[in-house]
Amino acid sequence: MRNLFRKAPPYITVPGQARPAAQDKEAEGLWVRCENERCRELLYVREFENNLNVCHKCDHHARLSARERIRQLVDEGTFTEHDAELAPADPLAFAAAGASYRQKLAEAATRSGEREAAIAGSATLDGLHIQILVLDFAFMGASMGSVVGEKIARAADRASQRQAALVSVSASGGARMQEGIFSLMQMAKSVTALASLGAAQIPHISILVDPTLGGVTASYAGVGDVIIAEQGALVGFAGPRVIEQITKQKLPADAQRAAFLLEHGMVDLVLHRRELRPTLTRLLRLYAGVREPALARV
Amino acid sequence: MPRNGSVRLKAQSASLSLPSPTAWERVQLARHPERPYTLDYVQHIFSEFVELHGDRQFGDDAAIVGGLATLQTRTVMLIGHQKGRDTRENLLRRFGMARPEGYRKALRLMRQAEKFGMPVVTLIDIPGADPSLMAEERGQAFAIAENLLAMSRLRVPIVSAIIGEGGSGGALALGVADRVLMQENAIYSVASPEAAASILWKDGGRGAEAAEAMRITAQDLLRFGIVDAIVPEPPGGAHTDHGVAAQQLRQALVEQLAALDEVPLDALVEHRARRYRDIGVFQTT
Numbered sequence: 201m202r203n204l205f206r207k208a209p210p211y212i213t214v215p216g217q218a219r220p221a222a223q224d225k226e227a228e229g230l231w232v233r234c235e236n237e238r239c240r241e242l243l244y245v246r247e248f249e250n251n252l253n254v255c256h257k258c259d260h261h262a263r264l265s266a267r268e269r270i271r272q273l274v275d276e277g278t279f280t281e282h283d284a285e286l287a288p289a290d291p292l293a294f295a296a297a298g299a300s301y302r303q304k305l306a307e308a309a310t311r312s313g314e315r316e317a318a319i320a321g322s323a324t325l326d327g328l329h330i331q332i333l334v335l336d337f338a339f340m341g342a343s344m345g346s347v348v349g350e351k352i353a354r355a356a357d358r359a360s361q362r363q364a365a366l367v368s369v370s371a372s373g374g375a376r377m378q379e380g381i382f383s384l385m386q387m388a389k390s391v392t393a394l395a396s397l398g399a400a401q402i403p404h405i406s407i408l409v410d411p412t413l414g415g416v417t418a419s420y421a422g423v424g425d426v427i428i429a430e431q432g433a434l435v436g437f438a439g440p441r442v443i444e445q446i447t448k449q450k451l452p453a454d455a456q457r458a459a460f461l462l463e464h465g466m467v468d469l470v471l472h473r474r475e476l477r478p479t480l481t482r483l484l485r486l487y488a489g490v491r492e493p494a495l496a497r498v
Numbered sequence: 499m500p501r502n503g504s505v506r507l508k509a510q511s512a513s514l515s516l517p518s519p520t521a522w523e524r525v526q527l528a529r530h531p532e533r534p535y536t537l538d539y540v541q542h543i544f545s546e547f548v549e550l551h552g553d554r555q556f557g558d559d560a561a562i563v564g565g566l567a568t569l570q571t572r573t574v575m576l577i578g579h580q581k582g583r584d585t586r587e588n589l590l591r592r593f594g595m596a597r598p599e600g601y602r603k604a605l606r607l608m609r610q611a612e613k614f615g616m617p618v619v620t621l622i623d624i625p626g627a628d629p630s631l632m633a634e635e636r637g638q639a640f641a642i643a644e645n646l647l648a649m650s651r652l653r654v655p656i657v658s659a660i661i662g663e664g665g666s667g668g669a670l671a672l673g674v675a676d677r678v679l680m681q682e683n684a685i686y687s688v689a690s691p692e693a694a695a696s697i698l699w700k701d702g703g704r705g706a707e708a709a710e711a712m713r714i715t716a717q718d719l720l721r722f723g724i725v726d727a728i729v730p731e732p733p734g735g736a737h738t739d740h741g742v743a744a745q746q747l748r749q750a751l752v753e754q755l756a757a758l759d760e761v762p763l764d765a766l767v768e769h770r771a772r773r774y775r776d777i778g779v780f781q782t783t
Contacts, residue, residue: 287783295711346780375688381719384688388673389774391650420643435639437634438634447630
């Protein structure tokens, strides 16, 4: 059986200009340093994990692996993975000087411990049945290729069949360049599957975490019935570096961050990581309540 | 009904007489400054056209034009990206790089087409969606996503033709269709070759290499089943003779729309969903 929840830490330990004593502590694997450049607090691993990998000093939300995210969101022991057998192919026979797609895939698999960038399955959340789909940024920046698109479409189909809400958690750099046009078409494919889900009146709750860009924001992740951005997440179509490069303008630090999206009316809620699970539960109960029998006359 | 009809055969026989351009050469042809744009085709193909402006929410994006048009005898909703012919016009139209208002205008017009039972014809020619903070503030990603969703279920026939550059999500936002045509020298890709090179190798100068590796030509995409037919261009490219290029495009549009007329609406929408649902190459091990 596959090890569903790897114990490997979902963050990287950063050397940096730490004091010698601190470096020793990091080397022991008991401590990590906050990724936030302006914080760099030394954090005790167990405490950091208990705080859902959020820095207790500056509230910086560290990136999570897909499996860590699932562990944080669903009822313990209820996650059953689906479609784990789907593996990437090389539709363009992509080869260019330096790196073939197959090499990149092999490196990504080693780095992330996953076969692809999307993990999908069934679970319960406070007893409510859901289908959940989570992207793993460590796998090629969770770019959307054919497998990611197929997993989304299948998760949506399953959600329709089982009358269970679909919860997606996205973090992605956008398109999978090595799959070319097939990558672009996954935008249409994933949204088409969600259209059927919508026609079946099953809700899709889309959670956008740091960073969600390009074709992922502009497809299934952008059409949730409720769209939630995790606090501090960078969300957009073009990323800030691309915009700065092309417009030759420096963007404000808060541009395209979760609060900016809320202010401009693009997301329903911005939530701290610890609020995600309780808010999801409340939303799912509200949508489930639509199907309750009509109110009794008092 | 065959998806690859007579238009394709003609394209193949036409290209036999000339050496086939490389992908990078086709990129140059697709971007040729004299290449016909949407409004050029409007003049040649549609006997009547009234442009409709604005998204009714924020503004009017001149990088996407749309309106009621007459194709032969019938009224269709025509929507297309529009590049500028000179510097002044390109300031206005941003080289066809559409903004959220453009996608939302297109959506408004598609909804109207559905209301009146008009077929939708879209002409795609966009280097890529506008990369600006303004576009982000107004929800570029969300506007594109909403178009994909609406087009996937729109209850009228949709025919799209890529007439130049089919660049990224900005192209797809007008490109979810029952039939997708592509001009012989048009390109269609997930990102411009330069942008892809920059993402892949941190070197935007390697566009020619990316153009080859990413399989962006009409011939590649026909083989992949992403496009249904190739529309031939005059020898040397569409820019050499707008009239001939338009005549070929017109014939292809008419043929495809006539074929779609035969399909009941429920089947049409179901086939469209199936078409996109089935795209993707992966292994099951």
